[in-house]
């Protein structure tokens with residue numbers, strides 16, 4: 001019986017009922033499940049060792065770096081924390097940086113979402129605006145008020161760059177996407193290709209130049225009801241195909 005590709009999903013550290021915990025919100029896991037994948041949560045410790053990372057990822061067919069209300073530590077891109085930057089998760093930062101290297105070294109399909117997009121940029125040498133709304137000429141990209149349907153509703157236009165990964169996945173040069181982030185791409189890392197921008201010029205998606213597998217990261221949240229949004233659906237279909245291909249390679253290799 002064919003097994004589903006196994007996809008590692010990075011956790012966040014939270015306190016649950018008074019206990020330190022590792023968690024992933026369901027929408028990431030259910031979206032991966034709905035597209036035929038088997039998601040598994042990857043726990044995060046700041047002092048995780050390379051051997052532990054290798055053991056956690058050795059059987060995976062893909063990696064997903066999710067969104068989170070916490071922020072990548074500004075020290076990781078040689079910046080001082082600003083007052084608007086109030087939430088950190090150093091345990092998550094540590095594994096996220098390691099997973100970017102693992103994905104690219106081992107051609108593991110990599111999907112970054114929101115904080116995950118920012119992590120990939122920082123891991124590859126880029127930097128972030130800690131409060132995009134403070135930048136002259138930039139929109140306020142923060143999470144709107146209201147119920148979840150309102151918060152994850154399309155919030156701004158998106159211009160998709162022709163000839164890239166996203167343009168190959170999605171037949172269209174324009175879309176509208178949700179927006180739930182205060183931070184954003186300042187200096188784009190070398191080795192990343194711009195795939196889409198917001199009306200204010202903020203980079204909203206990038207791919208890893210020369211990656212031999214799927215390596216795409218987006219600032220918005222395609223895991224939110226992807227079946228109702230053509231662009232979100234195209235991203236998850238493309239990612240699932242890449243994970244299936246990786247699984248096939250492993251299966252062939254294991255014969």
Ligand SMILES: N[C@@H](CCC(=O)NCCCC(=O)O)C(=O)O
Pocket residue numbers: 025066067068069070071113114115116180181182183184221
């Ligand atoms: N904290 C960063 C990234 C924002 C982000 O990932 N938001 C996710 C909200 C919760 C979820 O849907 O997972 C920033 O503010 O830029």
